[in-house]
Amino acid sequence: MKSISCPVCSASVSVPYMTAYDINWRTSGDPFTLVKCSSCGAVYLSPAPEGHELPDFYPERYYTRASGGVRVTDDMLRGMEEGFRSRLRTLSALGPPGALLDIGCGDGHFIAFMRRHGWDVWGVEMSAAACDYAVTALRLPGERVIRGDILKAALPAGRFDLITLYDVLEHLPNPGAVLEVCRRLLKPGGKIFVQVPNIDSLGRRVFGPFWIHIDVPRHITHFDVKTLRRLFAGWDEVLISTKTDIGIPYIPGYSDSFRRWLRSVRPSPGMAARPGAADDRPSLLRRAARALERRLSKLIGFCADMAGAGEMVQFYARKRK
DSSP, rough: OBBBOTTTOOOOEEEEEEOOOTTTTOSSOEEEEEEEETOOOOEESSSBGGGGHHHHSSSSGGGGTTTTOOOOOOOHHHHHHHHHHHHHHHHHHHHOOEEEEEEEEETTTTHHHHHTOOOOOOOOOOOOOHHHHHHHHHHOGGEEEEOOOOEEEEEEEEEEEEEEEOOOOGOOOOOHHOOOOOHHHHHEEEEEEEEEEBBTTTHHHGGGGGOGGEEEEEEEEOOHHHHHHHHHOOOOOOOEEEEEEEESSSSSHHHHHHHHHOOOOOOOOOOOTTTTTTOSSSHHHHHHHHHHHHHHHHHHHHHHHHOOOSEEEEEEOOOOO
């Protein structure tokens, strides 16, 4: 772990913001410190993990489907498809299908879905297990699923119409450098779509360090609308909004955060429940309670979106010609 400068503006002066624990995966029982940049207001983790430490905080079960930790059921596939259809509607409204690069493609389900809908898909992913799953289980072309760091990946310049980073930018210690690579890889006028957790969301305000998207020490930079716009200076903004995905079965920022708040127990290293995991055979009463909770969460999420305090920030921008 080492102290770092602001990943958004590179300023070195900050003030304490929050102390949090790894309540999602329990890779460590030690506290982690979030600070707020005194220059641009970005919230980030400092000290942050160094490169050789990252595998310690990304256990094999982090990529649950790829690692075999989760059996992909029909219900799970339907839930994923619902989320992907929501993404497809957003992306299709902003342009026709073309060459798509998904950075941090995970086990490849999203790009496999987009391929079925006419997109020429590529993916970059750090996890070997996730890449293997994408090629062997989903039958994606091996040469299109590239394992490694996007900063070092051998990809053709000016090749892509669209680059997506869903829940990725917050993991990166050098988001500005990644955006420069994206600029090189995009065609003239090519577009980028980014989704990151919103540190100014209602969920974070209510649950504080128990908000699931704090996710220390994997999430290094925490964005809001203002800091994301600052990071994208030099791009043409097309659309920016906060959004709580009320189309999926449950809202992690509310449901999972609420459960972690209820525990309110300092975590310790050891086996952790998978985020969002449910009991194998929940009782009738528990199923009814969860159904009520999810409906209430969707209502709250809708209201939060109307107030500009949704769980995620979605940013769509165009490369300047």
